[in-house]
Amino acid sequence: MLTHGLVIGTLLLLSVLSFRLEALTAGGAALMFLMGTGIELAAGWRGLLLIFLFFATSSAASRWKKEEKAFLASILDKTDRRDWLQVLANGGPPLLFCIGYGSAGHLAFLYAYIAAVAAANADTWASEWGVLSKGTPRLLLSFRPVPKGTSGGATLAGTMAGLGGAALIGLSAFLLWYPVLSPQGAALAALLGFAGMLLDSLFGEVVQEKNRCRICGEETERKDHCGEKTVxxxxxxxxxxxxxNLLSVSAAGLLALLVKMLPG
Ligand SMILES: [Zn+2]
Known part of the structure; x- marks a missing residue:
């Protein structure tokens, strides 16, 4: 009981701090606290620490060379201050896998959790580092070059960063739960996280809603641009x-669940 209280108290402090440091909106911080509490109760402090690793490194990556990313404000619907929808999209599927692990006790849910967090981390690292790279982003399917910051656009540097982000989560999970997880299982979860990131780029290219500004003609994810509604x-x-994000993070976890549930 004391440990639970201590961990959840720390989570509350970190949620308030994330709001004060403008890493999260008020809604984002409140939801992080609620979902983090659920993760702690279902999967313990190790589970909470793993997803916090994603949150902390992703927030740091967003702030890295922030002034060089200022142009993104024109293309993206979001700022680097994450709102409750982003917290839900990246944290919702992991929370559900944790609840599965906590109630069923089957390790497959733990692997699914790790794969989902790895996908979220890979995607954020890839976006944040890729946008700083000198290379021109290209879409995965059509290989068409697109402006930096376009959803679905991938650079070599960003893809490598994504691989690193997924690997960090896999390795951290292996060490955190040692000796519960097999090295092969942790590596597979990291790889599925990386696959989730690629899926994110594909969805970004093929199905994600893209708008155009009626005033300046720029393609954007924003609902308004130059003071007018976009189309x-x-x-x-x-x-x-x-x-x-929600779909690709879920897919990575579900794939891991499927693989680990299969007999043999
Ligand atoms: Zn415009």
Missing amino acids: RVRGIPHFTNDVV
Whole structure:
């Protein structure tokens, strides 16, 4: 009981701090506290520490060379201050896998949790580092070059960063739960996280909603631009970046669950 209280008290402090440091909006911080509490109760402090590793390194990556990323404000619907929808998209599927692990006690749910967190981390690292790279981003399917910051656009540097982000989560999980996880299982979860990141880019290219500014003509994810409402030019309505994230993080976890549930 004392440990639970201590960990959840620390989580509360970190949630308030994340709001004060403008890493999260008030809604984002409140949801982080609620979901983090759920993760701690279901999977213990190790589970909470793993997803906090994602949150802390991703927030740090967002701030790294922030002034060089200022142009993104024109393309993206979001700022580097994450709101509750982003917290839900990246943390919701991991929370559900943790609850599965806590109630069923089957290790497959733990691997699913690790793969989902690895996917979220890979995607954020890839976006944050890729946008700083000198290379021109290209779409995965059509290989068409796109402006930096475009959802679905991938650079070599960003992809390598994503691989590193997934590997960090796999390795950390292996060490945190030692000797519960097999090295092969942790590596597989990291690889599925990396695959989730690639899926995120594919969804970003094929189905994500893209808008165009009626004033300046720029393609953007924003609902308004130059003081006017934008019009949708591609993708499925309401299929925003948050939905794409939710789907790819879920897919990575579900794949791990499937692989680990299969007999043999
Ligand atoms: Zn405009």
